[in-house]
Amino acid sequence: MKVLVGVKRVVDYNVRVQVKPDGSGVATEGVKMSVNPFDEIAIEEALRMKSAGKADEVIAVSIGPQAAQEQLRTALAMGADRAILVETDQTLEPLTVARVFKALVDQEQPGLVILGKQAIDDDAGQTPQMLAALWDRPQATFASKVEIEGESAKVTREVDLGLETIEIDLPAVISADLRLNEPRYVKLPDIMKAKKKPIGTHTLEELGVEIAPALKPVKTEAPQARQGGHKVESVSELVAELKNKGLI
Numbered sequence: 709m710k711v712l713v714g715v716k717r718v719v720d721y722n723v724r725v726q727v728k729p730d731g732s733g734v735a736t737e738g739v740k741m742s743v744n745p746f747d748e749i750a751i752e753e754a755l756r757m758k759s760a761g762k763a764d765e766v767i768a769v770s771i772g773p774q775a776a777q778e779q780l781r782t783a784l785a786m787g788a789d790r791a792i793l794v795e796t797d798q799t800l801e802p803l804t805v806a807r808v809f810k811a812l813v814d815q816e817q818p819g820l821v822i823l824g825k826q827a828i829d830d831d832a833g834q835t836p837q838m839l840a841a842l843w844d845r846p847q848a849t850f851a852s853k854v855e856i857e858g859e860s861a862k863v864t865r866e867v868d869l870g871l872e873t874i875e876i877d878l879p880a881v882i883s884a885d886l887r888l889n890e891p892r893y894v895k896l897p898d899i900m901k902a903k904k905k906p907i908g909t910h911t912l913e914e915l916g917v918e919i920a921p922a923l924k925p926v927k928t929e930a931p932q933a934r935q936g937g938h939k940v941e942s943v944s945e946l947v948a949e950l951k952n953k954g955l956i
């Protein structure tokens with residue numbers, strides 16, 4: 709079974725993002741970029757499936773600029789067998805990304821596609837669901853445990869009320885939640901070995917995917933700076949202050 713894994717290049721989660729002065733988006737020049745954290749979890753899960761003999765090949769996929777090769781190299785250093793870069797300098801909406809994955813699914817015929825539950829830059833949380841719909845295959849989102857059993861998978865999902873376990877037929881789409889696993893650290897020898905692993909490239913045109921934006925970003929704003937708090941001496945002072953502010 710082949711497993712396709714999404715690897716999105718995003719601003720590193722430790723970076724304090726800055727909004728561009730014209731409000732047209734977030735500044736990314738000179739900013740540290742990394743693999744989307746939920747995608748690291750997705751890669752780790754696919755690699756564990758391979759070690760357990762449940763998967764034969766792990767293919768990392770990124771859709772983005774040429775520089776996204778860096779994130780694909782990280783996936784290869786973690787242990788992915790090969791990578792595919794679908795090169796574009798445009799910012800794509802989740803529906804377009806899902807269409808790209810669908811085109812790759814048609815080419816590669818994987819038994820499973822594992823994506824992150826959300827990309828930390830757009831926080832859309834839409835691509836896995838849209839891919840499952842386009843592919844007309846089952847989906848198990850927000851997975852915190854996955855067991856492959858022959859032609860199906862038993863997936864424990866994190867839902868509002870606790871945990872839900874479902875069984876889905878393969879091929880299917882799974883989206884990785886935070887508690888699915890703890891991704892491995894990449895070691896230097898693995899980084900060296902990863903340099904020899906292949907990265908195939910495609911364009912959107914080759915895959916027959918058109919960019920047809922359905923959304924128009926209007927404005928990006930930084931959150932309002934929070935005012936500092938202060939300590940009060942007693943409960944009565946606290947109540948008086950809250951009343952003063954009209955909060956109670």
Ligand code: AMP
Nearest residue numbers: 714715771823824826827832833834835
């Ligand atoms: P989103 O729907 O944008 O929150 O993204 C959910 C997941 O879809 C991510 O965690 C990735 O696994 C995958 N994904 C989204 N955009 C890309 C991209 N440009 N390249 C590779 N994978 C992506």
